Amino acid sequence: MTDTTTAQATAAASGAAATEQFRSKRPAGTADADTKRVNTLVSELLAATHGIIRRHKVTYAEYDALKSWMIQVGEDGEWPLFLDVWVEHVVEEVAGEHREGSKGTIEGPYYVPGAPRLPAEATLPMRDGEEGTPLLFRGQVRSVHGTPLAGATIEMWHADNGGFYSQFAPELPKWNLRGTVVADDQGNFRIHTIQPAPYQIPTDGSCGKLINAAGWHAWRPAHLHLKVSATGHQLITTQLYFNGGKYVSDDIASAVKPELILDPVPVADGDGREVTYDFALDKA
Template structure:
């Protein structure tokens, strides 16, 4: 396994990569903001901030500390991390209120589009000596009514056994543990990967400073990231967790939902674990 400790991943480097990915995604969006909507949201946000200041009698020393911290968030490129960890789960909750199919969860800052296309049964790109327990992740993609969705697209990405994501940490192959799996004619897929481990969000930057100051922990439970889509249906972005895993009940990102917890069993051939999880997509 490549020794990624020889060139340590930093919050600033990870943040810069996440910021660049977000900017690339935003370039494809052309929708203009509604002036009245912006006025309403920003006014209420500022009003809530003013209320906090008054209720807690915030001092100038505390105000200046906040300004310095906000500046550092930008310098470290950690706005994507901050927003995705502490804000996105509520935005996702609102977006999914009327969805009947599979529950969604946050995308997080480490998604990269256009991962290699793989067949319905495939092994994610990984190093020859990739650490971790082998995992067979299999299932079927259907519509909400149960009709199979042929050639559904299952995008999957995850951290390695050390908690690092390819393209956001040094020493990892470009597409390590990332792939776009095309389900078969019955919507079935079988993905061979490794079972991820819990990991800390970066703590050497501004977000870590906040975590220490507030006395929080920085851990996320082990999880698989997925985007599942099919023509004529709504794309679902979600994360899947593992029963009994650390931090499932205390996720720093508040993104765990009971419906998204997997219960792996020992694989039939004894080589690691396997789990089945089916996706139901809402009509577009």
């Protein structure tokens, strides 16, 4: 990873890209606008805020600092980052509480639809000499009843060895370490990639100011992002982590679940590591 890439992968650029991606895939006004539900949710949110102010005797100086910070979050384009890091894991927990199949977790702000379609055994697009430990990720997609799901799709994307995502940092090819793998007639897949690195969420913008002010760390553990789907079944969005990796126990985004931790082993006849992980999908 070059110094130029590292220096230019700013919070502002990343935030703007995340906001643009969100707007392109989530048109405004798509949620059911039920007046009673809006009233309930907003009223309870405001009541909780009022309770915090009263309980902690919030001052006007603190109130004005909050207003200034919220304005800056919007100007930085970091609302998707803020919500995905500190709020989404609870939304996902509620959305997936009735699933019988594989565990999901947050999507995060760096998903881009339309990644190149690849066969059941494939190598994710990457640069010549891509840095990092080679990783073979393989498995099978089945229904919760054990039936192999032919032609299931496994969308995978992840950071590179420097902790950067294509389309959210300069100098990376558009689809670097992103692909949509189509499983074979038994739902099997074998994906060759590199093991990603842990990374800091952008800290030079408004979210970074919050992290510094609160004395938190800004790190996410190394992880693979996946969206797994098959006809007639519910799509699962998840992330998979690496046993023993840094920040697995204190992820800034609170997205790690025990069921999502991988334990790769060295490949038997070459460099790198390999791991098997199967997915079970609920009926639609």
